[in-house]
Amino acid sequence: MKDIIKKTDYRSMGCIGRPDIYLKFECNQFANSFKARGIVNFLTYCDNLNGLVTFTTGNHGIAVALIAQKLQIPAVVVTTDKINSHKRTILEHSGALIRQIASNNLEEGITIAKRIACEFNYTFVPLYDDNNLLNGYSEIGNEICKDFKKDVTVFFPIGSGSLLYANARMIKSINPNNTVVGVEPMLYRRIDTIKLSTNPSSSLADSLSIDRIPKSNLEFTKYTDSILAIDEDEILESIKIINRNFNLVAEGSGAITLAAALKSGQNNSIKVAVITGKNCV
Numbered sequence: 001m002k003d004i005i006k007k008t009d010y011r012s013m014g015c016i017g018r019p020d021i022y023l024k025f026e027c028n029q030f031a032n033s034f035k036a037r038g039i040v041n042f043l044t045y046c047d048n049l050n051g052l053v054t055f056t057t058g059n060h061g062i063a064v065a066l067i068a069q070k071l072q073i074p075a076v077v078v079t080t081d082k083i084n085s086h087k088r089t090i091l092e093h094s095g096a097l098i099r100q101i102a103s104n105n106l107e108e109g110i111t112i113a114k115r116i117a118c119e120f121n122y123t124f125v126p127l128y129d130d131n132n133l134l135n136g137y138s139e140i141g142n143e144i145c146k147d148f149k150k151d152v153t154v155f156f157p158i159g160s161g162s163l164l165y166a167n168a169r170m171i172k173s174i175n176p177n178n179t180v181v182g183v184e185p186m187l188y189r190r191i192d193t194i195k196l197s198t199n200p201s202s203s204l205a206d207s208l209s210i211d212r213i214p215k216s217n218l219e220f221t222k223y224t225d226s227i228l229a230i231d232e233d234e235i236l237e238s239i240k241i242i243n244r245n246f247n248l249v250a251e252g253s254g255a256i257t258l259a260a261a262l263k264s265g266q267n268n269s270i271k272v273a274v275i276t277g278k279n280c281v
Helices: 035-044 059-071 085-094 106-120 131-137 139-147 162-174 215-222 232-246 252-263
Strands: 010-013 018-025 052-055 075-079 097-100 152-157 179-185 226-230 270-275
Touching: 010 232, 018 139, 018 252, 035 059, 035 131, 035 139, 052 059, 052 106, 059 075, 059 085, 075 085, 075 106, 085 097, 131 139, 131 162, 139 152, 139 162, 152 162, 152 252, 162 179, 162 215, 179 252, 226 252, 232 252, 252 270
Parallel strands: 018 270, 052 075, 075 097, 152 179, 152 270, 179 226
Antiparallel strands: 010 018
């Protein structure tokens, strides 16, 4: 199963006069997002995979469904009305059973998914707070540190916080002089030092609008140097830049890291923006 995960490539932004910025295309990972890295690593340590169940409002569920399809086992995806129509269509085409619930509460959705997993003797695939899941995600940071030997600044989007937590911890353990920046949309800003808010979001980076960052993931504050909030015009411009130069339609939640990198001053230091997902038909 691990053979479906690949080392993702980079693209230089020298094409727009920013050779100090590189994009790491995690959007070219299996299922078109970074999510497969963690899920595959998690499943490697599981026995008796009769089926998979998870809770999601986007890419996590798509990755679970497509991995189940590849393993030729059933999948049940619990979701809410926050999932956009494009991602719901992908889930439907995957053959997964979709269970939509009225609540948008993270814990309630997870509780329902775990109950279904128990009823059907399927494996529940977590979204956070699992070391095997986080270790799979952290390979992104490990690859970046191996590929760029000097000090590097890396930008990660903040959804549930799992991606940032796993990678910030990894990157700082390899080289404490590396800089890690978390990025979130201005319309759904939940972190101001450690102050959280849960304002409704209609951001282009809608897949980052998890209603609450789980307490365990707030550990990323120990390893993250700064948090940047990006406005909608900056997200849209970054989507356009990626499309124009690389013929790829990045999700707003992925392109947001390029917007953050572009706000940094141009110098000789290497900056890597992790593009976490893309839109595919």
